[in-house]
Amino acid sequence: MSTHTVTMTINGRRHTGTVEARVSLADFLRDQAGYTGVHLGCEHGVCGACTVLVEGNAVRSCLMLAVQADGAGVTTVEGLAAADGTLHRVQEALMNEHGLQCGFCTPGIVMTMAALSGEGKKATETELLDALSGHLCRCTGYQGIRRAAQQLAKPEAMDTANGEQS
């Protein structure tokens, strides 16, 4: 059983820790770095609740070892809103469209949508819905989430993403 020192930049801050090789990125983020917004549902890649961004790409943090993320930049749901509490546009859209109830699956869903509709990115509704097939939500029946995706895919949403007013 080997242990490893890992360093990663999480939400813009450097974290160094020592982990057993078997520790998942999700457990490292939660237990060592304190980012408990990373939710663990199934721990075998089915539910999508643990989705985070690694180098900007949405991945399941239960299906990646912490040691694999050594040197990487990681974003969790805690890293999305601005310092003054202004919500990320994905969070805003989900809130406006009632895209959550209990909130367990929400951080994962937010991260997937942020990966595709974040700063300077513009996914179509089809692309968003295809990516959202990787998430399970037991409360909402998905319709609110779907409406949030539609809102994010609207043309005017792109202008805001690019920092321009139409």
Place this chain on the structure above:
Amino acid sequence: MKPAPFDYVAPTTIDEACAILAEAHGGATVLAGGQTLLPLLNLRMSQPFILVDINHIAGLKGIARVDGGTLIGPMTRQCEAIENTALQQHLPVLVEAVRHIGHHQTRNLGTIGGSVTLGEPAAELPATAVALKATIEVRSIRGSRNIPAADFYLGPYMTVLEEDELVTGIRFPDWSPGHITLFRELAQRPGDFALVGLAGALSIESGKVARAGLAWFGMGPTPMRARAAEQLLLGQSVHEIDPQAVAAAAINDTAPFDDQHASAEYRRTVGARLFASTLREAIRVREAA
């Protein structure tokens, strides 16, 4: 649901990885994208002594056009394969197959080599490799060999790969420009393993089938090559093809099973219809073009 303890090494060259595999005498497991391995570790269905992470080996990445085909590094991510213009142009069936693997989030880490090598019988890529007549290049400290995909799979998650061998490339031959492409799968939800699926390509020369590659997934213990259907198609004029007759021949080369999702009989019935309609549609698209 946490993995049993293991050691972890991350070699940076193929030779180094092969030396570690040889030394481990079967106690090592290779970590590629990890999108199937990590669940197996978490569920403790797999308990290796040592995990050999090949993510840091530059020589296993990338897609290159080589003489008469395309060589795909096994560590090419599934998301990269979908975006790759050379693959879109030369191997549209492969790109379509990769789109059906798992979800956006798992395709960001999952690899072409991982899926091909694992040999899940209901997965898209093993059958696609068989249908497109790919060759799997493997290396060990004993040397290297090239294995036709049709000879690679022995059973569910069982392949001819020896415990000291590492897959170093998957070579897909070119199919003639404008070849007929076939890909279809039936799954209960997007991202689920297929209940029934098929992949194939037909090269057409002077209006006749010059080369045919067809394989099923989810229809037996391995990807199932539809040899009889390939033979039936060879030399036929495109407009003479009887999709139903070809499907009937293809279904004979399957060995489906009963499970909680579907009976073998269901798989055969749906498979034959899926095959016929996919072939009929592909011919229609070609004739319309």
